[in-house]
C-alpha cells in the first residue's frame with residue numbers, strides 16, 4: 520500500500536480543518552482590509568488586487584475543506600464571527616490599522632507562507648491535498664507581493680507616510696519576536712510520519728527553521744528596502 524492510500528490519522532483531519540478555518544479567516548480579513556483601502560482612497564489597482572485575494576482565499580478554504588472531508592473529518596470548521604474581521608484601534612487614524620494589517624497578514628504572513636507551503640508540498644502526494652497546496656502556493660506569491668506594494672504605497676503616497684514608517688520601526692520588532700516564539704517553541708509532539716507527510720503535514724521543528732530563514736532571507740532585506748532596518 521502506498522502512503523497516499525493509507526487512511527488519514529486524526530492529526531491529518533485536525534490539521535486540514537485548521538487550515539480551512541485559517542483560509543476562510545484570511546478571506547474575511549482581506550475583505551475588511553479592502554473596505555479600509557476604499558475608505559482611505561488607495562489606488563484602484565491595490566483595491567482590485569485585494570478583491571482578487573479575497574476570492575483566492577475562499578478557494579483555498581473550499582479546497583482545504585475538501586481535503587479535510589476526504590481525510591474523514593466530520594466536524595465542521597469553527598468560525599466564530601468575531602474573529603472574521605480586523606480590529607479597529609479607537610481614536611487612531613484608519614491608516615495606522617491598515618498598516619498593521621498589511622505588515623502582519625501580508626508582509627510577514629504571506630511572505631512566510633511561500634516557503635512554508637512549499638515545504639508542506641514537497642512530500643505531499645495525496646491528490647486532494649496536493650491539488651490544494653499547488654493552488655495555494657501559486658497564489659501566495661501574488662499575495663506576498665500585494666503586501667510589499669501596499670506598504671510602499673502607504674509610505675510613499677499616503678500623507679501619513681513618514682509617521683507610518685516610524686510606527687513600523689516601533690511595532691515590528693516586538694511583533695516578530697512574539698510571532699517567532701510560536702514557531703520556535705519546543706512542543707511535545709509525536710513525530711510526523713510518512714503517511715502524514717503525504718497528506719502535507721510538516722514536523723513542528725521545520726516551522727522554526729523556516730521562520731529563522733525567513734527573517735534573514737526575506738524580512739530583513741525586504742523591510743530595509745522600504746526604510747525599516749531590523750536590528
Ligand SMILES: [Fe+2]
Pocket residue numbers: 542545575576579655
Ligand atoms: Fe490562502
Ligand SMILES: [Fe+2]
Pocket residue numbers: 545576629632658659662
Ligand atoms: Fe494568501
